[in-house]
Amino acid sequence: SQQGEEDPQALSIQEGENATMNCSYKTSINNLQWYRQNSGRGLVHLILIRSNEREKHSGRLRVTLDTSKKSSSLLITASRAADTASYFCAQGAQKLVFGQGTRLTINP
């Protein structure tokens, strides 16, 4: 299976702290994507990193990719209450395969 695995499964931090989530996958990839899902909502695309990229930034988000270790990480800096959500990594060129996600809770 190409399924990615996110780690940790759940993360609870104080507002203002940084949050780091990790994703491991099994097969070679063309790109890896991160999505956010707020409770009761659909998924929102956050960022896509290609296999020839090592790091990518978007606002308070920083994604790294290590193809030798088949892993990626998502860092959210200066977290806010609105960042409370589940975060998923997904891989695949034609068919996206999602991991089980990391449930992030930001405490005020």
Place this chain on the structure above:
Amino acid sequence: EAGVAQSPRYKIIEKRQSVAFWCNPISGHATLYWYQQILGQGPKLLIQFQNNGVVDDSQLPKDRFSAERLKGVDSTLKIQPAKLEDSAVYLCASSLERFRATQYFGPGTRLLVL
């Protein structure tokens, strides 16, 4: 730009009944996906359309699930008869193209089978 629309948002049925979900993708998006997301898990692809043709339905339980995308725009997903284990959120997504494209998700339909 309008997002992906889905209806209904919630549905409660009894087992062995049938149910249908509707999806309207973003205008101009050729590729449409239906996912099943069971509580606590990531979305699992059920079926993928390219225009009005099926690209991948390998994980669709074809004995009870069916889907169509007439005219390459709107799509419906049907379950008949429903089982308890079909309780999940059904997500529709669309993308501009088939390969390496960002997918845009609708809000989902939450199904509870009693």
